Amino acid sequence: LSAEGARLRESAIRRMGALMANAPDLISFAPGYPDESLFPWDAFREITARLLASEDGRAMQYGATRGYRPLVETCVELMRDRGIAADPADVVVTTGSQQGLDLIGRVLCDPGDVILMELPSYVGAISAFQNIGADLVGVPQEADGLDLEALDAVTRRLRADGRAVKALYTVPNFQNPTGLLVGLEKRRALLEWAARADVLIIEDDPYGALYFDDVTRPEETRAIAADADPADARVIYLSSFSKTLVPGLRTAWIAAPPPIAVKIELAKQSVDLCTSPFDQRVVHAACRDGVLARQLPVLRAAYREKRDVMATALESALGAAVRWTMPRGGFFLWVQLPDGLTGDALLARAHARGVIYVAGEPFFVDGRGQEFVRLAFSSASHDRIGEGIRRLAAAINEADRA
Ligand SMILES: Cc1ncc(COP(=O)(O)O)c(C=O)c1O
16 A cells, blocks of 8 residues: 555544444434435426436536536636636536545645644545645634634744645635634635735635524625635635535536646546536536525525524533534534543444434544534434434433443
8 A cells, every 4th residue: 555545544424424324213413414305306307307308418428627618607607696706717617625625735735735724624624635645734713713823823833844834724604513604804814814924725615605694694604715816816715516406416616726727627637537527517507597596595594494403402401511602504513512521432322322423533633622523403304303412412411420
């Protein structure tokens, strides 16, 4: 095995997926899966039937590595709606944002280069960047996002040690795993800091459209990329159709300054030649025909209700025994366990009672986070969320007595 091959480890979330497959009564708050009952089946049936009936060979042929041009233009329009002045030359369609993260890591980093990561951060980004040999250095977060003083101090220290600090990876909208929404002031300050420190920002935004309008105004999800000066080429932006349409079509995109986009395209050539042309056409048609636009308010309302069901269940089953912040959008509730209890230690008891989650530690690049668990409220039904929290509470109470 290569050093990289030897380093490869199964992700904590994927491992939970395997547990789920073997136990039908198991209630899973582990992977951040969207709710399948909300998938737009009728629209997909109609779009795919039309595509197949056309017998247009291009839908089943190899396609451009950059992506299906009409979909590239759709991505540009979606970004324009989010205030980002992108151009088709900036865009690369990717096979999920997960591939985007891998490609970005490959074109930016030599082994040992540093990527700054939020503490905690998305495990898929951690593994993608670690696999290419980047050194991940954590920066603590405050209630409104990264601690800027710490960010600056960490970067200065690394540079004083002669390290190449290439980029900062951030998920400003309803972060996976904390659900945190970075404040608008902080977004502007981050951009200014990045320009001053000459660090690229990798802005990963799969959840921005899934804000809960009881507590979040859409303006509060404004992309960092929206305020970036194109001449400064500071931000690489990623978004995905996984959470807003379906993850199974594996369609997402990157918008990067053109010299970086060209390299990402070349890196993608050797990875998969192109993202599935058929899937891209389905996604494009779903956007063109208004399916995505109709889905969004439905999803926002449905996930907001699920958040309420989980928060109410937690409150009544555990009260002050656990702490969490009410998510303002997205899929996740980030819970701090009672003193002395770790997410890992609790997992066996929780699993025995028929509920699983992801323990906090894999989200922290500095090895901390043992006292947290991530609960995804996105995929389970209301009844299952309530029952799952009762099972979790029983496991916590049992562990507390032990
Ligand atoms: C922050 C973040 N980035 C990227 C991804 C990967 O998404 P995709 O399905 O587009 O590969 C996820 C999926 O959970 C995510 O939460």
